[in-house]
Amino acid sequence: MAAAASMMPNFGQQISSKNDLVPDWTRQEVSTGTTIMAVEYDGGVVIGADSRTTTGAYIANRVTDKLTPIHDRIFCCRSVHPTLTLWADPVCRGAWPHLLCGGFRSGSAADTQAIADVVAYQLGFHSIELDEPPLVETAANLFRASCYRYREELMAGILVAGWDRRKGGQVYCVPIGGMLVRQPVSVGGSGSTYIYGFMDSNYKPGLSKDQCLELTAAALSLAMERDGSSGGVVRLASISEEGVERRVILGNQLPKFSTH
Amino acid sequence: MLGETGPEWLSEEVKTGTTIIAIEYNGGVVLGSDSRVSAGASVVNRVMNKLSPLHDKIYCALSGSAADAQTIAEIVNYQLDVHSIEIGEDPQVRSAATLVRNISYKYKEELSAHLIVAGWDRREGGQVFATLNGLLTRQPFAVGGSGSSYVYGFVDAEYRKGMSKEECQQFVANTLSLAMSRDGSSGGVAYIVTIDEQSTEEKVILGNDLPTFFDQ
Numbered sequence: 001m002a003a004a005a006s007m008m009p010n011f012g013q014q015i016s017s018k019n020d021l022v023p024d025w026t027r028q029e030v031s032t033g034t035t036i037m038a039v040e041y042d043g044g045v046v047i048g049a050d051s052r053t054t055t056g057a058y059i060a061n062r063v064t065d066k067l068t069p070i071h072d073r074i075f076c077c078r079s080v081h082p083t084l085t086l087w088a089d090p091v092c093r094g095a096w097p098h099l100l101c102g103g104f105r106s107g108s109a110a111d112t113q114a115i116a117d118v119v120a121y122q123l124g125f126h127s128i129e130l131d132e133p134p135l136v137e138t139a140a141n142l143f144r145a146s147c148y149r150y151r152e153e154l155m156a157g158i159l160v161a162g163w164d165r166r167k168g169g170q171v172y173c174v175p176i177g178g179m180l181v182r183q184p185v186s187v188g189g190s191g192s193t194y195i196y197g198f199m200d201s202n203y204k205p206g207l208s209k210d211q212c213l214e215l216t217a218a219a220l221s222l223a224m225e226r227d228g229s230s231g232g233v234v235r236l237a238s239i240s241e242e243g244v245e246r247r248v249i250l251g252n253q254l255p256k257f258s259t260h
Numbered sequence: 261m262l263g264e265t266g267p268e269w270l271s272e273e274v275k276t277g278t279t280i281i282a283i284e285y286n287g288g289v290v291l292g293s294d295s296r297v298s299a300g301a302s303v304v305n306r307v308m309n310k311l312s313p314l315h316d317k318i319y320c321a322l323s324g325s326a327a328d329a330q331t332i333a334e335i336v337n338y339q340l341d342v343h344s345i346e347i348g349e350d351p352q353v354r355s356a357a358t359l360v361r362n363i364s365y366k367y368k369e370e371l372s373a374h375l376i377v378a379g380w381d382r383r384e385g386g387q388v389f390a391t392l393n394g395l396l397t398r399q400p401f402a403v404g405g406s407g408s409s410y411v412y413g414f415v416d417a418e419y420r421k422g423m424s425k426e427e428c429q430q431f432v433a434n435t436l437s438l439a440m441s442r443d444g445s446s447g448g449v450a451y452i453v454t455i456d457e458q459s460t461e462e463k464v465i466l467g468n469d470l471p472t473f474f475d476q
Contacts, residue, residue: 197411197438200473201418222413257416 012222014240027245035220036066036077037189038161038171038182039203039212045161045241046168046209047076048226049218050191053240062232070120071127072241074139078112079188102257111156116148125223136162140172140180152164159188163239187219195219214255221254272300273325277445278309279347279407280321281415281435282378284400285384288456289378292432293321294407294440295448306448311462315340317455318356318379323355323405326421328373336360353379359391359404365394380455407439407446414438429454430471 036049039057044188049066052059068076121144127134160172161254173186185203187195198219207215217234224230234249275299293310296303310322312333318340322329336359343359344351357377361425364371378388390402403415415435423431429452436450450465 019450193409195413196442197414197435198417199413200438200441200475201414205474218417219413222416224413225416231397260419 003235008100012016018123027112033064033191033227034079034232035187035195035197036079036159036189036226037187037192038159038185038217039079039207039216040161040169041207041209041212042170043177044163044209044238045218046212046236046238047075047077047161048220048234048236049161049189050220050230051235052224052236054229054260058230058249060151062218063212064232065235067235068116069239069244070116070139070160071123071134071162072132073164073244074110074123074136074160075239076116076139076143076239077120077159077161077188079159079192111154112158115143115154115158117157118146119143125209133164133166135166136160136172137164137167140174140182142181143172145180147174147176151176155244157188161239162211163241169240187223189230191220191223191230194226195223198222198248209240214250215240217249218255219245222257225257267302268300271300272302274299274304274327277407277412278310278323279355279403279436279441279443279446280323280376280389280403280405281408281432282321282376283337283419283423283428283432284378284388285423285425287386288380288425288454289386289388290425290428290432291376291378291453291455292436293320293437293451295327295374295451296446303447309451310446310452311453313337313460314356314360314425315344315351315379317350317381318353318377318454319455319460320360320406320469321357321376321378321445322373323375324373325371329375330434332360332363332373332375335437350381352381352383353377353387354384354391354398355393355459357391361391361394361396364391365389368394372472374404376404378402378455380457383456386456397437404433405446407443410442411435411439413462425454433465436470438473440470441473441475 027116031051033054038045038047046065047067051064053061053064122142123139143158143160155176157176158174161170170182171186172182187199202215206236213236220234237244237246268407277296280293282289291311291418294309297305297308307465311319313319314337320333339359340351353397360375360377374388374392388399388402390397390399432452440446449467450470452463454461
């Protein structure tokens with residue numbers, strides 16, 4: 001009787017925590033953990049992210065794509081504070097509708113998705129009005145406007161990267177709180193703390209596109225090795241005047257280091 | 261007047277914040293640390309040497325709560341002195357590390373300090389031991405403290421087996437410099453200690469002499 005009741009959750013009722021039939025990770029919040037990175041080079045940008053989404057100790061998705069296109073040559077990388085909710089993921093929403101009613105506050109993955117959708121809409125409209133491709137700085141400012149205005153409610157950290165004809169490749173960082181700053185190279189997410197030292201020592205201005213790709217792949221690989229919430233494959237994209245070139249580096253093809 | 265608590269740093273616990281690192285090479289070890297001691301947002305000592313001698317050729321690097329770390333080091337220093345008199349020769353690095361580990365493990369709920377023990381002895385040469393939370397493990401190199409998070413990627417990428425003494429010293433200086441520039445709880449000067457069969461050499465690298473990197 002007890003087992004049957006908890007297998008068919010009612011709106012407003014929670015699964016009994018003593019029930020062993022339901023694994024622990026269904027009660028955990030979904031987190032994308034994450035390591036993301038964006039680097040400028042002369043003529044474009046390179047962006048990269050890991051591919052792990054976790055619910056507690058379970059990896060809900062090991063091939064997530066965290067690089068979100070906002071426009072043809074503008075992408076955003078979303079770095080998620082771990083209080084992400086199941087709300088954000090349509091798959092989870094369908095699987096566990098009963099959990100929606102518990103009054104989960106919107107966590108940051110919901111926030112970043114919502115903001116990205118809004119900005120993509122605004123930018124598309126703006127681009128039609130201008131009759132030319134939008135500037136990366138415009139996209140970054142749109143992110144900042146939303147993040148700053150609703151800073152008390154949101155918890156979203158975003159990297160905006162892309163190419164436009166005026167300033168070439170650009171990376172803008174919009175951290176929690178709604179600041180906007182352009183940086184030649186920026187990292188974000190829970191795994192980013194481990195690679196600040198590597199980035200500081202290995203980045204130099206004037207790198208070529210291939211050097212940037214190698215640097216990003218190496219940095220992400222190091223972060224994924226140390227951060228439990230980051231892992232899977234490395235997704236890279238390079239954005240330039242010619243367009244967007246995406247690639248995936250599988251686990252066994254990642255750069256190796258002597259301590260691994 | 262009643263109820264006025266005074267400046268925040270009087271009541272904050274004194275932590276060593278810290279970045280510490282120790283690395284072994286063929287014939288010895290190199291230890292390094294920063295020099296900042298913080299109580300909340302205030303830096304209460306900007307020139308503290310966190311590399312503390314346990315014996316002539318065995319040093320430990322302190323991190324975490326300043327009081328806890330110093331006390332452990334003093335107790336183990338005393339215990340090692342007694343032990344070395346009893347055995348009639350210089351103690352092994354593993355013995356020192358075991359003594360540190362015994363205290364860290366027994367009082368793990370009360371203490372919050374992590375000591376890295378490194379030194380040279382005749383039997384095994386240069387050795388580095390990590391004693392975090394009461395474990396004991398020998399490693400080719402170890403990093404610790406709040407600043408270490410920022411340089412895990414760097415040390416993973418840059419470490420190679422079989423580095424010479426000078427390369428190890430440069431590795432330690434680079435690592436400390438990178439961590440100190442990213443971690444608010446690490447800073448000041450860098451202390452570097454090199455231990456081998458012939459000597460124990462202590463060196464200080466002042467702030468402006470530290471290696472510099474691309475700064476955005």
